[in-house]
Amino acid sequence: AQSVTQLDSQVPVFEEAPVELRCNYSSSVSVYLFWYVQYPNQGLQLLLKYLSGSTLVKGINGFEAEFNKSQTSFHLRKPSVHISDTAEYFCAVTSMDSSYKLIFGSGTRLLVRP
């Protein structure tokens, strides 16, 4: 079984500052990793994913994440945030056994202030 821990429930940051949203996972098998974003009153949108290959993955809206197998982490970063990045961010994993069930973390609310 897999589990995901998002250590911060809310991250306040000023506009144009860098941000890191933390995600750690637990699994006895190899996994795929994802970050989803949810804007207010909307569904979830895929931000980026790690399937294999380079451990640094780039996504939409200037976000990137780095897979660290030894630390079982997949932290999300952005060098300069905008007001429009204010949203809920979810880290998720699925195992490589083709089940495609996503297991989600509890979410981190990014609050960008002017």
Add this chain to the structure above:
Amino acid sequence: DAEITQSPRHKITETGRQVTLACHQTWNHNNMFWYRQDLGHGLRLIHYSYGVQDTNKGEVSDGYSVSRSNTEDLPLTLESAASSQTSVYFCASSDSPVGAFFGQGTRLTVV
């Protein structure tokens, strides 16, 4: 364009009533999922299906059921609605590990 739609978007029901939430996808995906979203819990898996006539229980399946009679639809039924089932419900579909596509959600209030 292919999409996944949920209906209704908002529903208020009374305790003890049976409620069905609809999910329809035009991606032709075999795998479909129902999640509920609650503050502090993220999204938790209720039920999922890997194809027609296949259904499986997820992490929080008590009080819920699903049926899969075709590829496009996976309706979620609350047999006897309880206040603890007040939540936002999301349907998703996927046929590869590249990530699932989500509907816009249904906000259900049980009074």
